[in-house]
Amino acid sequence: MPKTSDRQQLLSELLGVISACALDEDEDNSSSLDEFDAENAFDTDMDDLMDLYTLVSSHRYISDRAMVPKRRKFSMEDLFLLPDDNFRQLTRMSKPTFVFVLGEIEQHPIFHSASTTALSLADPPG
Secondary structure, eight states, X not given: OOOOXXXXXXXXXXXXHHHHHHHHHHHGXXXXXXXXXXXXXXXXXXHHHHHHHHHHHTOSOSSOOOOOOOOSSOOHHHHHHSOHHHHHXXXXXXXXXXXXXXXHHTTSGGGOOOOOSOOOXXXXXX
């Protein structure tokens, strides 16, 4: 099941509230002219809800997006300083799962070299 974003959830809830208010208004349509103030208040509330729905639907994100600094050099410390959502997006797994997988593979011979030549972390030529 696809994840529903906070924005989609908010739009869905707003649409539900707007629908409920509209149905409520239809049921109360038999009101007398003495209830003009209540009807006017309803219109104001409905206008506010519609304005809010329009505002949310016209913006791609509900809150400001935090910029993630780009680095050329890999740092395990910086990786774990990322917020959980960013870490999960970058590694495609949670932090505890990452630590578990790292523990399982770190002693594998493929990650160890018998060579006496030091590895360079500089960019390869070309």
